[in-house]
Amino acid sequence: MGTVRLFLGTAVKRNWEVHQMDVYNAFLHGDLEEEIYMKHPPGFKASDPKKVCRLRKSIYGLKQSPRCWFEKLSTALKKFGFEQSLSDYSLFTMDKDGEQLHVLVYVDDLIITGSTMTVMQAFKDYLSTCFHMKDLGPLKYFLGIEVAHSPSGMYLCQRKYALDIISDSGLLGAKPVAFPLESNNKLALSASPYLPHPAKYRRLIGRLIYLAVTRPDLAYCVHFLAQFMQKPREDHWEAALRVVKYLKNNPGQGILLRAAGSFQFTGWCDSDYSGCPLTRRSVTGYFIQLGGSPISWKTNKQKTVSRSSAEAEYRAMAHITQELIWLKRILLSLGVKHDGSMLVRCDSEAAIHIATNPVFHERTKHVEVDCHFVRNEVLTKNIRLLHVGTGSQLADILTKPLGTQDYAQFCVKLGIQDLHAPT
Template sequence: MDVHNAFSHGDLAEEVYMCLPPGFGTGKSGMVCRLKKSLYGLKQAPRCWFAKLMAALKTYAFKQSYSDYSLFTFLQGNVQIYVLVYVDDLIVSGNDHRTIQLFKRYLSDCFHMKDLGALKYFLGIEVARSPEGIFLCQRKYALDIVYEAGLLGAKPASFPMEQNHNLALAEGPFLPDPECYRHLVGRLIYLTATRPELSYCVHILAQFMQQPREPHWEAALRVVHYLKGNPGKGILLRSDSDLQMYAWCDSDWGSCPLTRKSLSGWFIQLGNSPISWKTKKQHTVSRSSAEAEYRSMAVTTCELKWLKELLVALGIQYPNPIRLCCDSQAALHIAVKPVFHRRTKHIEIYCHFVRDEIQKECIRPTYVTTKTQVADIFTKALDRRQFECLLSKLGISNLHAPTRGDVGISSKFGIK
C-alpha cells in the first residue's frame, strides 16, 4: 500500500514558521505563517509522519516490535497481521484475508491510501511466489546497471573478482571523473540486498570512493561483466524451511595492506533460506588469526541475537541454541574455555560476551574445515572452482536460467 502526500499528514509538535509563498500576501513585508501540518522539505516531516502512522496502528491494537521499530504485529486469537513500513510504503501480510481487508479499509479512512495489490515489486526488488516459496531478485535493476555501463554486448565473466588482487596498493592514473565510479559502486551496494556473493567485491570497491584509480574502475567493470552473465540470480525463501537458524563466520587476518585490519564475514540461513550476510572490516588490528576469528564470532553472535528477537516478534519461538560454524579451533577454544590468557588479556571485554551466550545456550559453536566454510566467499576473492562451489551452498537460484541446475523452477514461479 502507498500513502498519498504522506508527510502532509504529520502533526507538528513545535512551532515552525515559514516565509510567505511568492504571490501571497503582497505588500505585507515581514509577515510569516505558522505551520499546523508538516510539509515536504521539513526536517521534522518524516518523524511527524511516522508518529502519526504509529498512533493509527496502535489504535487498531498493533504492537511495535522492539527489534525493528518499522515492524508492527497484530495478534488476536488465531489471526495474525504484520505491517512493515518504509517511509510511505507499507507491506501488509497475514493469515486471514477478511481481517486484512478490514484493516485496509481502516487505513484508507485514516489516510489517503492506494492499494497496489499483491506484492510483486518493492524498492527495486522483484517478488515471485509459488508453492516452492518466495523468490527475491533484482533482475531489472542489474540489467539497468549493465546498460548504463554500456556492456550489454560484452562478454560475461564467470566470477566477479580476480583472485590475489592487490587493489589497495594499485597504481595508476586517477579517474578524471570519479563521479561515474561512485555512481556505479553505489548501485552495486544496493544490489547486494539479494546477491550475497557480491558482498566481498563490493566491499573492496567501496573503499576507493574518494580517489578511484584506473585499476579500481576496471575491477568494477568486471563485476558488471559478471552481472551480464547472471542478471536474474536471487535468493529463494523456501516454504519447507525447518525454521532453524544456521550461521557461518570467518575472517581474513590482516587482509588490508594499508591498515592491517582484518576482514570479517558472516552468513546466516533459516533452514535452507539465506536471511543475513555481511562483509565488514574490523575496527581494530588483531594480533593473531585466532583473535580475528574470535572478533568475527562476536559480531555474528550480535546478529544472531537480533534475528532471534525478530523471529519472536513474528511469532516464532526459538528455544534451541543456534549452530555457529567456525574454521578456527583456537577461536573455538577461547570461546568455550577461559584459557589462553596471554592471547586474550588484551581483547576488549565486549568480545567475551560470546562465552555468556554459550552458557545461556543461545549459540553452539561448531568446527568446520576451511574447504566447507561457506563464509569464506565473504572474506576473500576465490578462483572460479571454489567460488562456484560455495555459491551453490548459499541458497541462490536463477529462475531465468532453467538449463543450468534450476530445471523447471522458472515454470513453478510462472516465469516464461
Template structure:
C-alpha cells in the first residue's frame, strides 16, 4: 500500500479541500464531453432541457448512428455523480437508448451546451455539518405520455450538504396525484432508513426523527391517518411502510409550499429562472464562474 497524499483526483472526480469543506466536481471530464461533441464554440444553454418538451412523443427520423447517442448519454450519466442538475434530463434521455430519434439527439446536445456554460459546477460538502438528515420528495403525476406512470423525485441533505438524490419513474400507474406523492414518500423513506443505518455503522447516532417535506397535503393526511378507507386500499403496503416509519419516530412529515419544493428540479423541466433559484438552494456551486 502507498500513501498517495491528499485526494485530488479520482476516476474523473476532482476534489478540492479547504476550511469550508470538500468540493467535488468533474470539470475536466465535462470539458472532454463538450470537446468530443464538437461544441466548444457553441453558445451555452441556460438549462439542460427545454421546458414543456415532448420528447416522449417524438416521431422524427431515427438516428443513423444510435451508438453515438448511447455513448454520449452514457458519459453524461456518469457525470451526474456530481451534477444533480442533470438528473431529470438524463432520466428522459436514457429512455430512448434503443431507438433514438433526431429530437432526442438534439436534446442530448442541448445538455452538452448547458455543460459548456457550467463546466466547473459541483457539490460542496460543508465542514460545519450537524450530521442531521433532511428529506424532500415530490412527484409529477402521470408524467410519461406513453405509459402514464408518474415520476418520483427526492433529495436528502446531511446538514447543509446534498448527499443523495434520485429521479425515477414509478413502477405502477397511480390513480391520483395524492397516490403518486405518497409513493414518493415511501421511496425516500427507504433511502432515509438506509442512510440512518449507514451513519450508525460509521459511529454517528441520529436520535432525532428526520424531517421529510412534501407539498401534497392529501398525501400527508394519508400518512398520518391510521384509518384505511376504500380509496387507499390499493396503496396499503406503502401506507403501512410510511406509517410504521412515523410511529417509530424515523420521520416527521411536514408540508411545504409547491413554490418552495426543492425536489421540483428532479421531476419537471423548469424555466431558467426557477431552475437557477432551486439549484442555488441545493448548495450547488461553481467556483470557476466569474463573479
C-alpha cells in the first residue's frame, strides 16, 4: 500500500490523470505449465465415469492461478514496452519518446497514469485486444479506498468500509469517543476471562488492520491489540469496541495527497523505550511524508531488548532509513530523481550522535551490524539527521496511546482530514 500511496502522490504532484481498469475473469486467462487433472464438474454427464478432465487453462480454485495470470499480464505489458520495477514487481513503467506511462497492478485491478491522455488511451486499446477489459474511467474506488479529486490534491478514505465495521459491530447507536485507546491501560497484564469465541475478535482486528491503510491514527492501537489475537480476553474485546466507537466519531477521516509541494522525503522516527511490559521490548514508530503528504507509516515492536533509550531510538532510525531507501527506488522507477538528502527527524540527540560519529561506543558494541548501515547513509549524504523536540515529533502518536488533546493535535499535524465533517 505504500507503493499505491506513492504512485498516487506522484501523479497528483505532476497533475496527471489517474484511471482504472478491470479484467473480466482474470484467472481464466492464465496458461498452465503443470499437468493437472480434475473431476467432472457437477451436471456434466461423461460417457465413462472413470475418466477425468485434464486442464489446459487455469481456473478459479487452483493455487497457481494467480501466478499464471500475473505472468500472462506481465508478458503483455513488456511486449508493449513496459519495464518491471525491481523494487516492486507490481509496478510497470514506460518512458518512450519523452512520454511516460505507469501501471500498478493488484490481481485484476489496474491503475494507470501517464503524461498525456493520448498515450493512456493507446495503452487501453492495446490491453483490450489482449484481454476482456472494463474501462472504469478516472479513479474513484480502488481496493475499498474511496478517492476524491480536487485542485488541492487527492483525498483517500475508507468511509464505507468504516461504516460497515461499525454496523457489523452493532455500535451504530453508540456514543462516539475522542481517542481510540486509554492512556494508562493495563491490557497487556489483563487477567479477565478469555473470550469464549475468539474468532469475532480476530475478524474485527483484521478489518481494522486494513482500515489503517488510510488512517495513520489507528496504526498504534491496531498494532497493540493485534498481539492478543491468539488468546484474547474480555478486556481486549472491550478495547477493540472502543476503537470502533472512535471510528463512529469520524468514519470519513482519511489522508490528503497534496498537489502542492516538492518531491522531498521527510521522515519522523520515534521509539517508546521498553514499552511492552511483558517482553520489555521497545516499540518503534515512523512516519514518512512526500512534500507534506503522508506516504508511509508503521508501528512495530523491536525484535530485541534495547539496553538504553538511545539504542532503541537508533534501531528506530535504522527501520526508517531502510524504508526511505526503498521509497527512493520506487520514486526513481516513477521517473523522479531525488538528488538531495532525505530528512530524518529524531528527538534523541544521543541516537543522532551515534549515527553521525563513526567511532566505537561502549553502549553500542552489542548492536547488530545491520543497524550501523545508518552511518554509511549519513556519510554518503543520502539521509540527513535533524533533531526535533518531543512535542513536535509526529511519530510520537505511533508509539504510545495519547489523551484527547494531544491526539487531536497530532492528527492535524499528520495531515489527517475528514472530508465529510460538517463545516
